[in-house]
Amino acid sequence: MAAPKVAVVGAGVIGLSTALCITETCPSCSVTVLSDQFSPNTTSDVAAGMLIPHTYPGTPIHVQKQWFKETFTYLFAISNSAEASEAGIHLVSGWQVFKNTPKEELPFWSDVVLGFRPMSEAELQKFPQHRFGQAFTTLKCDCPPYLLWLEKRLKATGVQMYTRKVADLWELHSEYNVVVNCAGIGAHQLVGDEKLFPIRGQVLKVHAPWVKNFIRDGDGLTYIYPGIHRVTLGGTREKGNWSLSPDPGTTKDIFDRCCSLEPSLRGAQDIQVKVGLRPTRRCVRLQREVLSQGGVKLLVVHNYGHGSGGFSVHRGTAKEAAHLVGECTAALQGSSSRAKL
Amino acid sequence: MRVAIIGAGVIGLSTALCIHEQYHSLVPSLELEVYADRYTPHTTSDGAAGLWQPYLSDHGNLQETLWNKETFDYLLGHLGSPAAKEMGLFLISGYNLFTQPVPDPSWKNIVLGFRNLTAKELELFPGYSYGWFNTALMLECRSYLPWLTNRLTQRGVKFFHKKVESFQEVSGDGVDVVINCTGVRAGELQPDPELQPGRGQVIKVLAPWVKHFIITHDIESGIYNSPYIIPGSEFTVLGGIYQHGNWSEENSAQDHKTIWENCCRLLPALQKAKIVQEWSGLRPARPWVRLERETVRHGHLQAEVIHNYGHGGFGITIHWGCAMAAARLFGSILQEKKGASPPQPRL
Numbered sequence: 239m240a241a242p243k244v245a246v247v248g249a250g251v252i253g254l255s256t257a258l259c260i261t262e263t264c265p266s267c268s269v270t271v272l273s274d275q276f277s278p279n280t281t282s283d284v285a286a287g288m289l290i291p292h293t294y295p296g297t298p299i300h301v302q303k304q305w306f307k308e309t310f311t312y313l314f315a316i317s318n319s320a321e322a323s324e325a326g327i328h329l330v331s332g333w334q335v336f337k338n339t340p341k342e343e344l345p346f347w348s349d350v351v352l353g354f355r356p357m358s359e360a361e362l363q364k365f366p367q368h369r370f371g372q373a374f375t376t377l378k379c380d381c382p383p384y385l386l387w388l389e390k391r392l393k394a395t396g397v398q399m400y401t402r403k404v405a406d407l408w409e410l411h412s413e414y415n416v417v418v419n420c421a422g423i424g425a426h427q428l429v430g431d432e433k434l435f436p437i438r439g440q441v442l443k444v445h446a447p448w449v450k451n452f453i454r455d456g457d458g459l460t461y462i463y464p465g466i467h468r469v470t471l472g473g474t475r476e477k478g479n480w481s482l483s484p485d486p487g488t489t490k491d492i493f494d495r496c497c498s499l500e501p502s503l504r505g506a507q508d509i510q511v512k513v514g515l516r517p518t519r520r521c522v523r524l525q526r527e528v529l530s531q532g533g534v535k536l537l538v539v540h541n542y543g544h545g546s547g548g549f550s551v552h553r554g555t556a557k558e559a560a561h562l563v564g565e566c567t568a569a570l571q572g573s574s575s576r577a578k579l
Numbered sequence: 580m581r582v583a584i585i586g587a588g589v590i591g592l593s594t595a596l597c598i599h600e601q602y603h604s605l606v607p608s609l610e611l612e613v614y615a616d617r618y619t620p621h622t623t624s625d626g627a628a629g630l631w632q633p634y635l636s637d638h639g640n641l642q643e644t645l646w647n648k649e650t651f652d653y654l655l656g657h658l659g660s661p662a663a664k665e666m667g668l669f670l671i672s673g674y675n676l677f678t679q680p681v682p683d684p685s686w687k688n689i690v691l692g693f694r695n696l697t698a699k700e701l702e703l704f705p706g707y708s709y710g711w712f713n714t715a716l717m718l719e720c721r722s723y724l725p726w727l728t729n730r731l732t733q734r735g736v737k738f739f740h741k742k743v744e745s746f747q748e749v750s751g752d753g754v755d756v757v758i759n760c761t762g763v764r765a766g767e768l769q770p771d772p773e774l775q776p777g778r779g780q781v782i783k784v785l786a787p788w789v790k791h792f793i794i795t796h797d798i799e800s801g802i803y804n805s806p807y808i809i810p811g812s813e814f815t816v817l818g819g820i821y822q823h824g825n826w827s828e829e830n831s832a833q834d835h836k837t838i839w840e841n842c843c844r845l846l847p848a849l850q851k852a853k854i855v856q857e858w859s860g861l862r863p864a865r866p867w868v869r870l871e872r873e874t875v876r877h878g879h880l881q882a883e884v885i886h887n888y889g890h891g892g893f894g895i896t897i898h899w900g901c902a903m904a905a906a907r908l909f910g911s912i913l914q915e916k917k918g919a920s921p922p923q924p925r926l
Contacts, residue, residue: 318703319848320847322847322848323852324851328788328790331712331714331790331791332672352700353694353696353700353712357692358692360691364658364670375672375700375712448669449669451714451790464790466788502658502659505661
């Protein structure tokens with residue numbers, strides 16, 4: 239058969255990294271990215287892009303760890319190369335602090351990040367309301383730079399990208415052999431996944447270039463993540479809230495919470511407010527599906543539902559999705575050669 | 580009582596502040612005057628990146644280790660205050676890299692979270708097989724010196740733009756105590772063969788993705804002669820030059836090349852960084868800090884001088900401990916003046 243035509247729906251970190259992995263594992267595939275939004279207007283652009291994994295209740299821990307490790311290793315190499323600044327990948331050290339000692343003192347990812355250890359008494363003195371903490375060094379993917387860098391890499395391999403709202407995967411069946419669904423929160427409507435729901439996050443992106451370390455409250459609600467040009471202050475986790483409009487009361491609340499962790503933030507300038515809907519699911523939907531309609535088949539690979547852990551596992555899930563695409567194209571080869579008999 | 584502080588770098592201004600804070604209520608007639616030919620942003624302090632970090636070894640000089648600790652603790656205490664941003668004070672973490680194992684430094688328990696580097700971390704730095712990670716402080720003098728100046732001005736301290744040629748010049752004018760914070764040019768006021776310039780050159784770049792300091796060490800070439808990268812609040816400082824005895828404040832093309840090539844090898848992404856400024860300065864190097872009293876005589880007249888200079892490449896690191904020690908010396912002068920019967924004729 240001619241070069242398999244693969245459409246990737248979605249141009250956030252999942253869509254773009256999946257498209258890139260597909261070009262790596264299937265050089266003969268013709269890959270096209272279709273999305274109604276591109277950077278800087280994706281959910282990924284709102285996120286800080288910190289490599290601190292979220293735990294999916296429905297996925298075995300060893301799988302999540304593998305995804306994270308794969309992603310960390312990949313980004314670690316970029317951060318160490320001449321492309322680091324263009325790709326927006328940089329190391330950042332800091333602290334995760336807890337008001338109450340967590341049940342699990344060693345998270346599953348503690349040996350993947352760098353230098354993980356409990357905080358010393360002296361370090362904890364900076365956080366009088368917190369009794370326990372962890373210090374480590376991890377990576378941050380700044381967006382838009384990272385997404386733009388992925389787009390650049392894709393274009394260099396000949397991948398076409400189009401702004402297009404796909405309302406139904408079947409729209410694509412005549413033009414493409416395989417469709418990869420990286421629609422994130424859009425999958426709720428696109429494939430009618432009732433198990434997918436938003437967890438709304440409001441963040442502030444401020445100018446505070448003297449903040450060099452990250453600080454995260456172990457409850458996941460308050461965090462300070464220094465990026466290349468701005469510091470992301472967060473946040474909220476509002477289950478089922480679909481609103482993309484910033485809430486001023488929330489802005490003040492986030493700012494106050496972050497200032498109590500890091501008082502110097504009172505001097506932060508140029509506060510920008512952003513909202514993103516984390517595409518949340520018990521587990522990432524990473525699987526093949528064969529859709530059927532009137533005797534016509536459509537091969538689909540789903541890769542969505544990464545919730546608050548998108549950046550942390552993106553490369554690992556992208557590779558797995560690319561592998562599934564490989565299975566699809568192999569199946570297509572098989573059936574097309576059978577058809578010739 | 581008139582006190583003249585000569586020198587307006589980090590040492591001069593902090594010593595002035597420390598003395599005023601401690602004694603202005605005890606000595607109602609206390610008048611402080613600062614004399615300097617260079618003020619911020621043209622002092623040696625202004626060129627420094629501002630990282631709190633002593634040299635690797637204190638050579639048994641426990642006094643200096645204590646002053647370093649006092650400075651760190653003093654600054655740490657100010658971190659949470661609203662003044663921190665204005666002072667140019669913030670926390671920063673980073674790496675010290677070596678080509679072989681070395682003993683832990685005297686300051687390992689002063690900084691936060693000191694530990695050895697893991698094998699994976701060392702992968703970031705090919706050529707280095709051993710290292711430390713810790714969290715320390717940055718104190719950027721282009722903010723700190725103006726902050727000190729504001730505090731001093733509020734307290735009524737007067738500033739004079741003047742090159743003082745001799746101690747007698749100020750003491751003969753009616754000044755009771757002279758505080759000598761003249762840094763690398765202290766030898767012009769009183770010869771000091773122990774004091775030598777430790778010339779440094781730095782390149783300031785825009786590299787806001789760098790969040791850690793990285794300081795390499797080459798035991799053979801000595802301190803600061805190995806590349807270092809220190810991210811500030813606006814610029815990142817690239818350095819790695821230490822030339823003992825070199826008085827030139829001109830930027831050297833050869834040194835630029837050395838710094839640039841070495842730092843880019845350490846952090847390849849720096850190749851994309853935009854160069855904003857180049858600067859050379861003279862670290863006031865001395866085997867140990869000169870922090871002591873001296874009664875300077877001229878004919879039958881005398882003046883009390885407190886020397887506080889020779890802080891090499893660790894002036895910011897040690898400044899507050901020294902300021903407090905100088906203030907204690909000032910206190911002892913006050914004691915003596917109280918006890919003294921007829922006042923000595925002043926020079």
